[in-house]
Amino acid sequence: MGKGRLEAFSDGVLAIIITIMVLEIKVPHGDNPEDLKPLLPIFMSYILSFIYIGIYWNNHHHLMQVVNKVSGTVLWSNIHLLFWLSLVPFATAWMGENHFSKWPVILYGFILMMAGVAYYILAHCLTSIHGKDSTLAKALGKDRKGILSVVLYIAGIIASVFIHPWVGFTLYVVVAAIWFTPDRRIEKKIENNYREEQ
Amino acid sequence: MGKGRLEAFSDGVLAIIITIMVLEIKVPHGDNPEDLKPLLPIFMSYILSFIYIGIYWNNHHHLMQVVNKVSGTVLWSNIHLLFWLSLVPFATAWMGENHFSKWPVILYGFILMMAGVAYYILAHCLTSIHGKDSTLAKALGKDRKGILSVVLYIAGIIASVFIHPWVGFTLYVVVAAIWFTPDRRIEKKIENNYREEQ
Amino acid sequence: MGKGRLEAFSDGVLAIIITIMVLEIKVPHGDNPEDLKPLLPIFMSYILSFIYIGIYWNNHHHLMQVVNKVSGTVLWSNIHLLFWLSLVPFATAWMGENHFSKWPVILYGFILMMAGVAYYILAHCLTSIHGKDSTLAKALGKDRKGILSVVLYIAGIIASVFIHPWVGFTLYVVVAAIWFTPDRRIEKKIENNYREEQ
Amino acid sequence: MGKGRLEAFSDGVLAIIITIMVLEIKVPHGDNPEDLKPLLPIFMSYILSFIYIGIYWNNHHHLMQVVNKVSGTVLWSNIHLLFWLSLVPFATAWMGENHFSKWPVILYGFILMMAGVAYYILAHCLTSIHGKDSTLAKALGKDRKGILSVVLYIAGIIASVFIHPWVGFTLYVVVAAIWFTPDRRIEKKIENNYREEQ
Numbered sequence: 001m002g003k004g005r006l007e008a009f010s011d012g013v014l015a016i017i018i019t020i021m022v023l024e025i026k027v028p029h030g031d032n033p034e035d036l037k038p039l040l041p042i043f044m045s046y047i048l049s050f051i052y053i054g055i056y057w058n059n060h061h062h063l064m065q066v067v068n069k070v071s072g073t074v075l076w077s078n079i080h081l082l083f084w085l086s087l088v089p090f091a092t093a094w095m096g097e098n099h100f101s102k103w104p105v106i107l108y109g110f111i112l113m114m115a116g117v118a119y120y121i122l123a124h125c126l127t128s129i130h131g132k133d134s135t136l137a138k139a140l141g142k143d144r145k146g147i148l149s150v151v152l153y154i155a156g157i158i159a160s161v162f163i164h165p166w167v168g169f170t171l172y173v174v175v176a177a178i179w180f181t182p183d184r185r186i187e188k189k190i191e192n193n194y195r196e197e198q
Numbered sequence: 199m200g201k202g203r204l205e206a207f208s209d210g211v212l213a214i215i216i217t218i219m220v221l222e223i224k225v226p227h228g229d230n231p232e233d234l235k236p237l238l239p240i241f242m243s244y245i246l247s248f249i250y251i252g253i254y255w256n257n258h259h260h261l262m263q264v265v266n267k268v269s270g271t272v273l274w275s276n277i278h279l280l281f282w283l284s285l286v287p288f289a290t291a292w293m294g295e296n297h298f299s300k301w302p303v304i305l306y307g308f309i310l311m312m313a314g315v316a317y318y319i320l321a322h323c324l325t326s327i328h329g330k331d332s333t334l335a336k337a338l339g340k341d342r343k344g345i346l347s348v349v350l351y352i353a354g355i356i357a358s359v360f361i362h363p364w365v366g367f368t369l370y371v372v373v374a375a376i377w378f379t380p381d382r383r384i385e386k387k388i389e390n391n392y393r394e395e396q
Numbered sequence: 397m398g399k400g401r402l403e404a405f406s407d408g409v410l411a412i413i414i415t416i417m418v419l420e421i422k423v424p425h426g427d428n429p430e431d432l433k434p435l436l437p438i439f440m441s442y443i444l445s446f447i448y449i450g451i452y453w454n455n456h457h458h459l460m461q462v463v464n465k466v467s468g469t470v471l472w473s474n475i476h477l478l479f480w481l482s483l484v485p486f487a488t489a490w491m492g493e494n495h496f497s498k499w500p501v502i503l504y505g506f507i508l509m510m511a512g513v514a515y516y517i518l519a520h521c522l523t524s525i526h527g528k529d530s531t532l533a534k535a536l537g538k539d540r541k542g543i544l545s546v547v548l549y550i551a552g553i554i555a556s557v558f559i560h561p562w563v564g565f566t567l568y569v570v571v572a573a574i575w576f577t578p579d580r581r582i583e584k585k586i587e588n589n590y591r592e593e594q
Numbered sequence: 595m596g597k598g599r600l601e602a603f604s605d606g607v608l609a610i611i612i613t614i615m616v617l618e619i620k621v622p623h624g625d626n627p628e629d630l631k632p633l634l635p636i637f638m639s640y641i642l643s644f645i646y647i648g649i650y651w652n653n654h655h656h657l658m659q660v661v662n663k664v665s666g667t668v669l670w671s672n673i674h675l676l677f678w679l680s681l682v683p684f685a686t687a688w689m690g691e692n693h694f695s696k697w698p699v700i701l702y703g704f705i706l707m708m709a710g711v712a713y714y715i716l717a718h719c720l721t722s723i724h725g726k727d728s729t730l731a732k733a734l735g736k737d738r739k740g741i742l743s744v745v746l747y748i749a750g751i752i753a754s755v756f757i758h759p760w761v762g763f764t765l766y767v768v769v770a771a772i773w774f775t776p777d778r779r780i781e782k783k784i785e786n787n788y789r790e791e792q
Binding site: 050061 | 607610688
């Protein structure tokens with residue numbers, strides 16, 4: 001089974017998610033810079049979510065490059081990932097409109113965490129098809145980055161409950177910063193394999 | 199005539215349908231967990247519809263894999279299928295906002311049934327081009343799964359009218375569960391053909 | 397210059413246009429069949445527009461099959477066509493909400509007419525690159541169908557002004573019926589060329 | 595790393611941006627031509643933005659044709675460009691609803707300027723991977739057109755602040771007119787290279 005349509009469908013869904021979020025930034029009635037001020041928190045949460053969807057697209061792209069085949073289970077793991085990402089616009093808007101208050105920040109973190117778990121599952125479904133000696137398995141290794149992210153999301157949620165939602169929000173930004181650099185592991189492995197072949 | 203653009207267009211439409219449904223989950227004004235409670239039925243219907251569109255994409259993917267050519271009639275059968283699926287976000291929102299009351303559940307079932315019929319028509323248009331001995335025709339066989347689904351949708355609609363909408367809803371979930379496993383028939387046939395060729 | 401991205405971009409825009417129209421069918425508050433009644437004219441105009449966008453996608457698909465190259469002018473002719481089609485959801489909603497009254501029906505016809513003209517321009521830009529002896533030029537011939545459509549749209553607009561909008565609406569349905577059959581001219585030409593080559 | 599998915603994702607995002615802008619043209623309640631009058635400025639800003647997104651798609655298309663490989667940095671430069679373009683629908687709606695008053699016109703110009711800068715960065719990231727002797731580097735040259743655009747946007751913003759927003763708006767139209775012609779530099783270079791090879 002080819003990976004072409006899985007990529008096309010994922011690109012489509014991610015492109016729509018990243019774009020419809022802008023519909024939540026409602027156009028203000030006044031035409032002064034002050035009329036834009038109330039939109040500032042909404043805009044901030046928009047930026048973070050834009051970067052997050054960008055990260056997922058980027059890593060999805062990298063992941064799929066070392067994939068040769070997909071199965072029914074992989075298709076569903078991918079839809080599962082898209083499901084959690086599809087809730088990002090809702091959580092973004094709720095968080096932005098409530099100026100990063102406690103529960104919206106917790107929900108935002110929860111959805112990111114579930115997306116992180118879903119990505120982990122997808123990566124491991126793919127590894128199990130390709131075998132332990134595949135480029136994919138070697139590139140992912142123990143997937144410390146994936147596990148670390150989920151741990152940081154949980155820490156962020158707990159911090160939002162017991163300390164302050166801004167601590168949680170900061171932790172989500174930290175995870176984004178960690179992933180901002182595209183998965184160099186995969187890029188390196190592709191290069192190495194390429195060299196070995198020659 | 200190639201199948202590339204039919205796949206691309208279908209992927210696009212399905213990606214948009216699955217994603218715009220989230221726009222119906224309106225962001226609540228309050229920022230407490232209780233403010234999310236009224237969204238629960240809307241969210242439940244969102245999940246079911248997300249899975250349904252996922253199933254259609256998945257099966258469409260499987261179906262197209264054993265297709266070599268398309269005709270004008272196939273293009274229109276496909277647009278007909280997309281038409282009924284395009285109404286899913288509307289029916290989902292109506293059902294969710296009315297807490298799974300009688301008529302919305304009936305409409306939801308009716309639209310799913312029509313999508314099921316449209317998929318059946320599409321599959322049979324494709325079979326008639328490819329001939330009885332094609333991999334496609336063998337894989338689909340008598341299409342018992344497709345016929346069973348339509349029968350269960352009708353049963354769900356009748357149950358919603360005369361017994362209770364939750365009975366109907368449960369039957370729709372049963373159909374989703376039946377289809378959740380991607381069409382193994384096609385996967386098996388591809389494998390078998392591949393083996394026979396070698 | 398390849399035609400791949402032109403097709404991909406057009407598929408994307410057409411897929412979005414055909415799908416976002418459903419967002420104009422606002423979910424009613426009540427949960428009875430009577431609550432759906434006011435949506436009937438909106439739904440009727442939705443169906444017609446869905447078919448129209450389907451026709452444009454279908455013919456665009458057929459047209460591009462006999463195209464080997466595109467130029468900057470072709471790219472802009474295509475964007476020009478997409479511009480008029482992008483206004484279809486607006487005109488559809490205005491016409492549906494006003495129960496097919498005079499001016500909305502006129503605007504709807506005007507936008508369809510401009511889309512028809514834009515398609516004509518696109519087809520002729522393509523012909524001028526491919527030359528008079530190309531499969532494309534032969535398949536299109538004098539493009540009587542394209543000219544007839546524009547004439548019928550103008551007739552529909554005039555009829556809406558002086559007789560009754562339903563006469564205009566009926567003429568738009570007639571044009572849709574004419575185009576419903578995908579452009580057999582192109583399909584035939586492809587077949588013939590294929591035979592001649594053998 | 596291939597450029598296929600970068601093109602697909604960009605096509606998707608640009609197709610959605612260009613299409614959802616139409617959702618900001620709210621359907622009026624009345625059914626007379628006068629009811630459309632208040633939409634005129636909104637429609638005017640829609641046309642300009644449609645052309646701008648068309649220009650970006652067109653130039654992106656041309657740019658990618660002379661690109662052989664992409665890197666992680668390129669992927670992010672591209673997402674950065676899409677970020678600024680994703681704000682175009684918001685700025686378009688604000689400008690249209692406020693009849694091209696001062697601050698909305700400034701914001702619109704600012705977002706166009708940032709998109710121009712982002713495109714410049716993307717082009718130069720690509721050049722740095724491909725080397726100074728690549729077709730890409732030769733085609734772009736000193737990128738005078740890109741620099742001129744940014745200068746004109748800044749001039750438009752300053753003019754909107756100190757003279758009148760219509761002066762600013764006119765300058766944005768001038769930039770659009772400059773770019774309307776697709777990047778002939780690249781088309782020429784491709785032709786030349788092709789000839790030299792033969």
